[in-house]
Amino acid sequence: MKPGSVAIVGAAETTQLGKIPDASQIQLHADAALNAMADCGIGPKDIDGLACAAEWPTELAHYLGITPTWVDGTMVGGCSFMIHLRHAAAAINEGLCKTVLITHGESGRSWIGSKALGNNPASLAGQFEIPFGCLGPPTMFTIPVLRYMKAYGLTHEQLANVAVVQREWAGMNPRASQREPITVEDVLSSKMIAYPFHILECCLVTDGGGALIVTSADRIGDFPTKPVYVLGTGESVETPMISQMQDFTSSRAFRVAGAKAFEESGVSRDDVDHLMIYDAFAHLPIYGLEDLGFVEPGEAGDFIWERNTAPGGRLPVNTNGGGLSYMHSGMYGMYALQESVRQMRGTAPAQVLDAKVSVCHGVGGMFGASGTIVMSNEAA
């Protein structure tokens, strides 16, 4: 895409986050969508493009009263929304539609109206991974880390410290689920989930949703909000099997998506004021910082320990508190995008002063997929 040719003009999360016992999954999509439409002063009849994951676009279009000329139901896990945004930019630039709504909603905690993602025992993962006692992401997404620790000397304290720093950010955010300060010692003495991961190194399980409204940059005058320009986008997938990822110390999907987004945007790493890295578990920001090229392989543990990503640091990361402390409904990517938009609008609870460029990096599955967005509050 041409950098800055498309802008995010509407953005909102669900009215509530955390525990929402009175809304089903599709209503969480709708609540976020209605909030995003209100944010930028439009209604369902103004929308002609629709992208969502976990619900079919057909269901959302009917539920919200939208008549789309373009839909995208790409579902590759928690980074689906970065990829929707990338596809929406291409569709808008190609003239397939003018105003795209991207929604996420997930009753991850209350489990109301959610579609069960059951095991398929005939799939390759169902035959060659699940039978060995795998019980969801805490027992699988975490497997590469001991190899990383041996390769680069990352310590248990450095891994725990990722959660500590993000809790500092969460403490500045009234909407964060967990805000009490924690120490490395607290993390290491918290309940063991899957060695080497303690519960404070694993994401929250919550209910919520979010939505974005995207249009071409030449239409930003039609909307009352401060536009956030999309400068570059990237996407990739690697494997649905954690045991088969090529390199246990680095994600190929991260490297491909990240490089593509930076190349497209023309932005250098040094230009980045704010960074979101989807953190389902404490090792994700470590892999992300390295695979996106902000630090060399093996350096991220020290980089975070030296407070570069903490409040006051030179590269603020996961400023909403992240999946570890803000919220995590299951497919967290939408909340990372929302925080990037808030930072670019200047409305984040923990606002990075004068931030002009934000990078938002998502993971899908367990290092299975990735989407990266480079955005700015200044047109390219």
Place this chain on the structure above:
Amino acid sequence: MTVNPKTLPRPTPETLHFWEGTKAGKLLLQQCSVCSHIYFPPRPFCPECASRDVGIVEASGRGVLYSYVINHRLPKWIDAPYSIAVVQLDEGPRMMTNIVDVEQTPEALVLDMPVEVVFDAVTEDITLPKFRPVSGGES
């Protein structure tokens, strides 16, 4: 470790040879006749060069412990923490497994330690390939 019947593998036409193999006490990989690539999991073509000219080869059953977690969040049918591990076979491919016949602790489960396959007949139809430390530490 007790196996949950809901998570038993369901072989497909492309993977049946592997499961017939474990039942017969053999760990079977595949090798491309064109580029010699040895690969896993099973599929009837080479993931490196896409040739359909592939054959089945028996692995040595030897490898090293590549990475793992020890699951402490136990379902009700399992009574003690257990390893979920990835082994790197001497032939190259990696596979998920459990490390058995050894304490399930970080002290006992040391990365790069040599391991060898053992076959765990969990049902009449399904035998899972698991790995144990090689006695005497020889690889």
